[in-house]
Amino acid sequence: MFSTRLIKPQLWKGVNFPAVPRFISTSSIRLNADSNKNPKSPSESTSTGGSGKKRPLSRIAIGGEQSKQKFAAGNSIEFASWKAVIVLLVAGGAATYWFSREKERIRIQKEVESKRSYGKPLVGGNFTLMDTEGDKFTQENLKNDKKMFSIIYFGFTHCPDVCPEELDKLGEMLTELDKDKIQLQPIFITCDPARDTPDVIKTYLSDFHPSIIGLTGTYEAIKNTCKKYRVYFSTPPNVKPGQDYLVDHSIFFYLMDSEGSFVDVIGREVDSKEGAQKIRDHVDAFIPQAEREKRQEGWLSFLYK
């Protein structure tokens, strides 16, 4: 029993064991230090080791100090003072707030992630249209490094009641989000390219919000875009030039992130306040693709699964 205990430090001395990272085996280090202090030979210390408090099977490590004083009553009472209670409350409150916020963020991220599929996107995709200034506008215009989301609405300028209401709502949402310094790229795509020329759209949109980008194109280009966004629309057949008609179409706002991927829809039942909050939450929870991939590989990845 004794002989083995005392031989060990001798062996370690030769290896020059690093003392710092060994948090657990402190007693061994102490042993080591002890033998340094008393330059006695191991055989000599055998005689002293047997005497006094350091008996065989004692829980106190050989060379260890008597540790009763370490947990002096005075210390613990001082620690549990009102200061500590305040520190605990503040830190605990802050941690609770932070965790509940993070939890909500992660929930939204997971929801968006579940909608993101590999390969062909379910909603959205490539399109080539023209803005009211006559410039080309494609899906690439949705992408940016400024984390600026886009919100897309399909409609037509002769729309009797729904589109104006929805576009008014869009204007309110943009104003609301502008207060929080959240910039959006609002886009209006016409479903009625025959009547909605760039000039007509430009005049129409100026009623709602100055930043809305109006897009039009050939009938084929519009049809293709609507298909990509799963928008249903129907122009009545056999329309004569100059005849007045209505276009039936789906009424959703499509929220797209700054990588051009579909995030969520905002329907008619949602008012401007709720809609703005939805956008705010999504913008807040957004993480770029590079970071998302890094997270999936990182050691904290289990948190996001």
Added chain:
Amino acid sequence: MGWFSSEVQAPPDKNKRQTCWDSRDRFFECLTAHGIDNSLDAKQKDAVENNCGTLRTEFQNNCVASWFKYFQEKRYNDITRERYIKKLEAEGAQELPFKLAPGKK
């Protein structure tokens, strides 16, 4: 093309929309007051003409033709729908405890 077609081509602006909606509301108020559900129904034509004739003309003048028709159809649809819901409720039907929205569990 001429004057007529260019007017049809340009969509109503904010003011025109508001004027149209206002005269629509006045006309519909009159219809409700006289118990007329479907103002496009041929059988109701006389009742509409005699009771709300001027408001109808005003409504027609302030709105483009497609809107004039659309709003009247929509009013009748809404009334029918509301009656149907009331009927279901009277029969003890209950609303769904969740919203029918796509993508929600």
